[in-house]
Amino acid sequence: MKVGIIGNYGNNNNGDEAILTGILHQLTEHLHVKKEDIVVFSNNPENTIERYGITAKPLIHKKGSILKSGATTIQASYRVMKKLDLLIIGGGGLLMDMYKRDAPLYSTLGLTGKRAGCKVVVYGVGAGPLNTALGKFFIKRLTNAAASVSVRDTDSQKLLQSIGVKTPVAVIGDPAFSVPAEKTHKPSASIKKVGVTAVPYFSNQYWPTPDLAKYDAYVNGMASQLDQLIEKQNVEVTFFSTKFPEDVQVTKDILAKMKHSASLMEDNLHPVDIVKLSAEQDLIIGTRLHSLILSVVAKTPVIGIGYHHKVEDFMKVIGMPTLGIPIQQVTPDSSAIVNVFHGVSENWESVQQAVEKVSEHLKKEALKGLKQLDLDKK
DSSP states (O other): OOOEESSOSSSSSSHHHHHHHHHHHIIISOOOOOOGGGGEESSSSHHHHHHHHEEEEESOOOOOSSHHHHHHHHHHHHHHHOOSSSEEEEEEEEEEESSSTTHHEEEEEHHHHHHHHEEEEEEEEEEEEOHHHHOOOHHHHHHSSSEEEEEHHHHHHHHHHHHOOOEEEOOOOOOGGSSSSSSSSOOOSSSEEEEOOOOOTTTTTTTTTOOOHHOOOOOHHHHHHHHHHHHHOEEEEEOSSSBBTTTHHHHHHHHHHHHSOOEEOOOOOOOOHHHHHTTTTTEEEEEEEEHHHHHHHTOEEEEESSSSHHHHHHHHHTOGGEEEEEEOOOOOOOHHHHHHHHHEEEEEEEHHHHHHHHHHHHHHHHHHHHGGGOOTTO
């Protein structure tokens, strides 16, 4: 079996890299696909080759104008896809129109794969937001042309069904739950070590529609509430990133506003290393979805900061919606994080037990997705 994988890979976003790591583990360890028979379509093929020792081709061929780039990308991708049996549109929040390129890009590449004779599978993705007619058009074309479609939560399933997707939409565990966990969290008597990830919410350098006032309120709110935890709960805070280097910069902005010191892990961590780091913490306060997912892989309890509906969806998936906090509540005059922390602390033993159970469950759910990749089902 020769397999191609398409997604937002090679951008130093270790949430997306966690998905790729999980898919590669599933293919090689459970479906026994040889690494030399896998090709990844990457934003940075050199980065992907270096990280995984695997064949990688450009996701996009940039040739000046949009039309010329599009035509070159389709032609080059078609030549590669003609040699493949299976094309996976794999994981992450790919089915959305928040970023203008995503819906047209993934739809066009998926349809190119089908024309090239591949079985096309949309695998373990998130859907939404879908707010434009053009975005809905492209996503419907891709999903209705796919041999199978699976998503990582029921809200994504309902959204695709609501826009008229006819292909059955299955719900599976996020492929990132298949990232190997060499080390997992050991139950502790109390919360002392807290890991934190921060997203550049409405920043000028990152957000599609920047808003400096919202960014400042968020940065100051994170700083204020983490200071309260350090003062009142005597915790040690360690910042780390899953999107490099953007998350490092917002972390530095938060640290600059804090009264108390905290550690900062500036390295561009591999997903396996993020699992290890998470296992060493008692609790993760995460804004990035895959910092939460990899923490649960490590069986480490989490508090989710909802900058995007996918974070709230995940907290529902793990059965802990009350441990999710809308990011709008992370302001200097709020104690939302502190209040949720208190609730977790008061029920610490049961929270740890619940996370251990849900971790094992979601790892099994992720492996259920393997039947979506069955080459014999055309």
